[in-house]
Amino acid sequence: MTRIVFALLALALAGSVQARGNAANGKELAKAEGKASKGCAACHGEQGTKPSLPDQPVLAGQHYDYLVRALTDYKNGRRNNAIMKGMSAALSKQDIEDLAAWFASQKSNLHDQR
Amino acid sequence: MARFLFSVVLGVMLASGAFAQEKKARKKAAAKQEQVAAAPQAQEIVGDAKAAHDRKIAMCIGCHGIPGYKTAFPDVYHVPKIAGQQPVYIINALKAYKSGERSHPSMRGIAASLTDQDMADLAAYYGTPVK
Numbered sequence: 238m239t240r241i242v243f244a245l246l247a248l249a250l251a252g253s254v255q256a257r258g259n260a261a262n263g264k265e266l267a268k269a270e271g272k273a274s275k276g277c278a279a280c281h282g283e284q285g286t287k288p289s290l291p292d293q294p295v296l297a298g299q300h301y302d303y304l305v306r307a308l309t310d311y312k313n314g315r316r317n318n319a320i321m322k323g324m325s326a327a328l329s330k331q332d333i334e335d336l337a338a339w340f341a342s343q344k345s346n347l348h349d350q351r
Numbered sequence: 352m353a354r355f356l357f358s359v360v361l362g363v364m365l366a367s368g369a370f371a372q373e374k375k376a377r378k379k380a381a382a383k384q385e386q387v388a389a390a391p392q393a394q395e396i397v398g399d400a401k402a403a404h405d406r407k408i409a410m411c412i413g414c415h416g417i418p419g420y421k422t423a424f425p426d427v428y429h430v431p432k433i434a435g436q437q438p439v440y441i442i443n444a445l446k447a448y449k450s451g452e453r454s455h456p457s458m459r460g461i462a463a464s465l466t467d468q469d470m471a472d473l474a475a476y477y478g479t480p481v482k
Contacts, residue, residue, distance in 0.1 A: 291480060295436055306426070347434065348432055350415075
């Protein structure tokens with residue numbers, strides 16, 4: 238019995254880890270002109286590796302759930318940035334997860350460091 | 352008497368004008384010298400990565416130095432990777448936490464204790480400007 242419970246728990250955990258957005262959709266979305274006027278690529282670079290200005294963050298390789306969190310916070314006004322507010326307004330929850338999956342899966346110099 | 356007063360006032364005005372101009376020139380020279388971090392928001396402050404490493408990162412590494420570390424409150428998600436991020440973005444984030452514009456209880460508390468120099472130092476230590 239305990240073994241079954243453990244197996245179920247493990248499955249649930251695995252499921253929750255894999256419940257991520259679709260990176261392929263996110264890639265298209267990041268370039269899309271229609272969704273949020275110019276898309277993410279205009280400022281962050283298509284892979285999220287090349288911010289066009291020093292105050293824009295690198296997105297590539299950032300944690301998936303942090304990116305979801307940031308976009309969601311911009312969308313609901315918890316985080317304030319005039320540009321990001323406009324960009325995130327048109328995004329659905331699924332869009333946000335897809336974009337986060339795309340940028341999180343890209344390589345960059347972002348890393349953990351003591 | 353009136354003429355004397357007038358000349359005193361005129362003298363003070365001229366002197367302060369000259370002083371302001373000298374100040375401006377000095378600022379310009381300082382701005383030219385400063386190329387580290389290239390932070391438009393913090394032009395007089397040069398970040399010192401070594402100072403950050405020796406004295407200031409202790410409060411960061413407990414969360415940002417542990418691979419896969421997650422926030423505990425109020426919501427659970429991975430703390431962002433900050434090493435390799437753009438220095439100016441790091442400074443702006445810390446300032447926004449300090450002012451309360453960006454809200455995360457732990458980061459608000461940490462950022463509140465940081466001076467502009469601390470922030471520049473940490474940005475110089477963790478950040479890498481993207482060319």
